Amino acid sequence: MATCPRIQPMACKSLASHPFRNSSPISSISNASMFSRATYPTASTVHRSKTFACRSVSIASSNFTWEDAVHISLPESFQDDPSDLTGYFEKVKLCNRGSDMQSEFLPFVIDDQIVGHVHHGFAYHLKKYANVFTFPRDDSVRVGACLSLHESLKTPEDRTHAVGNVVKCLGEEIIPGVRNEMYPVTSSFGAPVFFSLERAAAPYFGIKVYGVQMNGYVEKDGKKFLWIAKRSQMKQTFPGMLDELVAGGLPEGISCGENLMKECEEEAGIPRSISNKAIPVGAVSYSDIKDYSYKRDVLFCYDLKLPESFIPKNQDGEVEGFRLLPVTNVANVIRRTQLFKHNCALVIIEFLFRHGYIKPECLGYLELLQSLKSGTCF
Known part of the structure; x- marks a missing residue:
């Protein structure tokens, strides 16, 4: 069983407690009955008609035009308050989701250093590669349990080659968007590189x-x-x-x-x-x-x-x-x-x-x- 006595619990700042989390994105809008949170323009919105001030704009997914973006940007398009930071907080939250899911991830450890975090569901796909990865003996995510590389993989070159082959074998179905661009795997910025990893795989290994x-x-x-x-x-x-x-x-x-x-x-x-x-x-x-x-x-x-x-x-x-x-x-x-x-x-x-x-x-x-x-x- 792989154990990691030096591992400390992950620290993560939560944005869930900020005072604006339940606020409306716009404090004051002309003809407010025409607006709701559901009709606020986003790039992922399904095709439907949007009303901005006195003008109707149709946005399908990310197919908005420069004209749409420019109109939305105009100060006179909405009677909102530029000093209201709610919209900014919402963008920060979009980049900081899922803190409550941290317990579902195993630390990925190399040479006693945490270099990433791997979801136990993704780790399941790695189990067939026992010559590359070392796993806990059971499927639980326990304190002290971790995922690591096989002890036979000593050099950055060996590790890069072995993990790279696993990424290729898993294919687009498991790791989509392979770019053939390599990112360094380190414990911190400027620290020694343990190996290199395909860019598309980086979030799956949590590096x-x-x-x-x-x-x-x-x-x-x-x-x-x-x-x-x-x-x-x-x-x-x-x-x-x-x-x-x-x-x-x-x-x-x-x-x-x-x-x-x-x-x-x-x-x-x-x-x-x-x-x-x-x-x-x-x-x-x-x-x-x-x-x-x-x-x-x-x-x-x-x-x-x-x-x-x-x-x-x-x-x-x-x-x-x-x-x-x-x-x-x-x-x-x-x-x-x-x-x-x-x-x-x-x-x-x-x-x-x-x-x-x-x-x-x-x-x-x-x-x-x-x-x-x-x-x-x-």
Whole structure:
């Protein structure tokens, strides 16, 4: 039986207790009888007619248009309160689900270090690979029980090869969206790499995953504007939703800064002569549990002030288009809808704090600020 005496219980901050959890997403709306929580525009909504102020918009899944997004962003489209942080709290909650499911996961341990968490249902699929994984002797999830790699797998290369073969054997039915992109498996950022794992498998093994996300902004006449991307409908995840100007996961063997410049060029056509001026400004984190998936992500945030004359142009086919919107309008979209890819909303909320758009006078200011680091990834 595999036992792990050094394992400590997982810590996870819960957002369930924040004072806005049962509040309506809009404090005051014109013709409120036309609105309800069910008719609030989201990217996952089934096809039905939406009424925004005096205008009807039809949204089918993520097939909203730029015209829809721009209209929703206008201050005059709703008579709501920009200082109401409820809509921001809801976006944080979307990235931090399932804390009550933690007991259903086994710690994944290598060399006495917890590197991930595996749901006992997913562990069932791994049991046929006894030459790769070591399991508790029964199916219960007990204190001290853990999943580990077979003692014969000593080197990172051996572990990468063995686990990679398991991922291939499990196939798309168990682990969908294989990208042939490898992520390092570590106990913490910058720690030694135990082995490398296919990106699509990362949430099923509950490993810590890191990424870079950049807010590209422009200043005109003393006002700030953000470049916003709309993801391609062909993307495997969150197709057609709104996104930062540049974002990407951090694969093995590349630094955050170098990866950001690479993503800038691929996603927005930003040359290195401009992207090398991007400023690292912090990070957000979250822990999201759903079914067998346990996402423990840290996103390193960057700001890049762009020339007014610069127009982004996608190079890799992953972006449908770009729009330059006033920061206040982007904030309205995040507060009012779920049109943004969930984790991107967190990065923009963090931008709103740093640039003074969310003020200490707003009820819940400190709690929202702290909630942007709800993950256990540091």
